[in-house]
Amino acid sequence: MQRYWNRETGFIGSVVLMAAIYAMAFRRIALPDWMLLIDFSISLPLLHYLLFRPALKKWLIRWAQLTGLGILLGSVIIPESSRQIWPWLEMLKSAAMAVLIPVELAVMGGIAYAVWKLMRLDGNIDRALQAAVEKRLGESVSARLALWEARIWLYALFKPRHTRYTGDQHFTYAKNNGNASNQLGFIFAILFEMPLAHMLLHFTWSPKAAWIASVLSVWTMGYLVAEYRATLARPVSIDCDNLYIRCGVLSADAMIPWHQIQSIEAIRKTVRRQPGVRRYKQMGELNIAIHLQPGVLLPDLIGRMQHTRQICLGLDDAEGFIKAASVNVG
Incomplete structure (x- = not known):
């Protein structure tokens, strides 16, 4: 487990480093915009596969996340003079957002329903929340962050009553x-x-x-x-x-x-x-x-x-x- 977290941390660091390098490079020289797209849609997903050997479904989800991150990053750091294929990608981004937002809301709704159902069984809000998140996301850095964020907004938006803690x-x-x-x-x-x-x-x-x-x-x-x-x-x-x-x-x-x-x-x-x-x-x-x-x-x-x-x-x-x-x- 320790090795897994070390690899995950190293991979996240690689993504951040690559984003920082491109941000500095586009400010200094006229790079073609397709270079950033290649790295975020091919190089980084391939690196993720070699490091973790995930199942195809999980890898495709990570590929979509990295590609979307690359498109979003390019929209911010690529100057207008270097944008050749990016206007087309931004059109795709708008279409993807129209699809992803309902999907994200559905996932959040599913987690909320699972938490409510588990809460009725034993009243332990922490255990119910963790079980609902891990059932859908497994045990990963993404799941940990999702659990942390879900707990924050649970307490921000609601005032849990009659809850039990281990x-x-x-x-x-x-x-x-x-x-x-x-x-x-x-x-x-x-x-x-x-x-x-x-x-x-x-x-x-x-x-x-x-x-x-x-x-x-x-x-x-x-x-x-x-x-x-x-x-x-x-x-x-x-x-x-x-x-x-x-x-x-x-x-x-x-x-x-x-x-x-x-x-x-x-x-x-x-x-x-x-x-x-x-x-x-x-x-x-x-x-x-x-x-x-x-x-x-x-x-x-x-x-x-x-x-x-x-x-x-x-x-x-x-x-x-x-x-x-x-x-x-x-």
């Missing part, structure tokens, strides 16, 4: 140093600033820039609302086998068996960002340090396994958590 004992972090209240204040500050920024950009720059900035602000607001609601709902949990770490929706969840934990202690000091240390605090204060056994690997948001030696949490009831968790440690 674990026997649950510990919250919303009140820690005014964590949730600080998030809510930040949201109201952005809401107050949005119309002022829109008017300022409208009169000092252009109406188009004002609307673009406002749309991006609303999009960002969705993420912030999701984080706030998830802070109120998603707990850190324990049972007799594992520790389940959740912190809003913008941080990677973690499930840690007790045998991988060396010790747990209360802390009062500031913990800086450093390799091998994960900090789950949002706008609160860290008050718990969990020391892991050597060699523990935990997934990040897209599933890449990372060496982790310490996890720091900021919980409302640090003393209660340490007392409950220490029974299972050692």
Whole structure:
């Protein structure tokens, strides 16, 4: 699994590098536009096949994604003087969008229905969402990103009620140093600033820039609302086998068996960002340090396994958590 994520990460890096090279090249020299199309519709899909050997259906989906990405990229970076076949491709892009948007909506609707159906069975929203996404997308970087995005918009658009989370004992972090209240204040500050920024950009720059900035602000607001609601709902949990770490929706969840934990202690000091240390605090204060056994690997948001030696949490009831968790440690 680790090798798979490394290959996937390397492939994504190759796509980004190629896009950056073409962006710089088209600004400096007059390249024919078909070169970019060849690389994104033939070279990169062939590289993907050689690296992963996927089934034909999955490879065709990835080919369509890479080709569409190439066409979209070319529409942005290719100057008018170099566009020979691109006007035709942009016509195809418009037709493809008319087909793909209903397909994407159908997939999202299917996932939403599957989540609703699974929620009725056991009420565990995280497990239902993960099962619905993995059933359609499998276990891949794309599936991880889709799960992360789906969880964000689930909490942004809805307020889940009567949900259950894996674990026997649950510990919250919303009140820690005014964590949730600080998030809510930040949201109201952005809401107050949005119309002022829109008017300022409208009169000092252009109406188009004002609307673009406002749309991006609303999009960002969705993420912030999701984080706030998830802070109120998603707990850190324990049972007799594992520790389940959740912190809003913008941080990677973690499930840690007790045998991988060396010790747990209360802390009062500031913990800086450093390799091998994960900090789950949002706008609160860290008050718990969990020391892991050597060699523990935990997934990040897209599933890449990372060496982790310490996890720091900021919980409302640090003393209660340490007392409950220490029974299972050692």
